[in-house]
Amino acid sequence: MVRKRKERPLATAALVAETEVCVPVESTAVVPVVSGLGPVRHFEPLRAARLTPAFAHLTGAIVPEANGVPSMMSGVEKRVLFNLARKHYTGQGIIVDAGIFLGASTVCFGEGIRRNLLVDQIRERWAKPVVSFERGIINTGMPAFFERHKVHDMGAVGESFAATLEANIAAVADLVDLRIGDILETAADVTSPIEILFLDVLKLPEISRFAVNRFFPRLIAGQSIVVQQDYFIDLLPYIRTDQEFFDQHFTYIGEAGSSALFLCTRAIGEDAIDRLDAGVSADEQERLATIALQRSADPARRFMMALSKTRLIHQLHGPDAAYDYLCFVRCEYPEQAASTLPRLRQALLSIERLCSGA
Secondary structure (H helix, E strand, O other): OOOOOOOOOOOOOOOOOOEEEEEOOOOOOOOOOOOOEOOOOOOOOOOEEEHHHHHHHOOOOOOHHHHHOOOOHEEEEEEHHHHHHHHHHOOOOEEEEEOOOOOOHHHHHHHHHHHHOOOHHOOOOOOOOOOEEOOOEEEHHHHHHHHHHHOOOOOOOOEHHHHHHHHHHHHHHEEEEEEEOHHHHHHHOOOOOOEEEEEEOOOHHHHHHHHHHHHHHEEOOOOOEEOOOOOOOOOHHHHHHHOOOOOEEEEEEEEOOOOEEEEOOOOOOOHHHHHHOOOOOOHHHHHHHHHHOOOOOOOOHHHHHHHHHHHHHHHHHHHHHHHHHHHHHHHOOOOHHHHOOOHHHHHHHHHHHHOOOO
């Protein structure tokens, strides 16, 4: 069994680097950047946004029309998507919106495009600039979300919620190519350049690898932004190793909620994709997981990344090696390991059970 450490209270203060902007998660105010320095504010672990100054404007205000669909995303993540479409998007490529659940991300993108100063040019080039993907089937985790957010008449597990999704995005439907079904099939014909790539669909390794193969070669160097919505969670370690395999092609520009944002700075050719498909050694996977761990300045996010790396080590080397690394993690992050914050506690207990064979 995993040995218990004596718990102590979680410190609530956090240090923000001078070149970053820290935004409380539920704030809707625009946070100014003065002389390249962002304000230091108290924030909840895992919840704040930290973006480099060139992209600090992405945490600006969101219009009510873009904020009404129930979502598993945080408020600041919605603001980032809205402002990506409003202030960053130029129409050089499409917006791929992959894994939209009830449609919150789609509405954020659509309402952002409507307020984009280049909207006429965008619509001249792309009849429907947002291509949205969703399987649209109720899984076992969704009923609790529906109850918590008072979403009624959604049906049973295994049934489709496509009708509700379509109703939720009706206001921006003229901008959206909505594709319901398995993304391995519905995205197979995507050949357009991609300017914004939102990924909240990578729930299986084969989907992550498909997304890399289908979407990454279509990113525009110097312009395209990838939003990895499940980056800062303790599960799905392959998301980080797949993303970080291409670390020479991206610049990390910040985080919002559980999302990590990357600017594509170098085109990704088929040769790079082939190297990934040829296989990544265990040592290399651990190295990539360590790069991911160091992306964030938030100790709570780093702790979650360390727990994700523990899962990777369990997959690669078994429970004993994972247990040894978990002991190291608990020593390196004593305040986070002792925290009563539900997300941190749940993540730690889950990995403890995994290492103990429970």
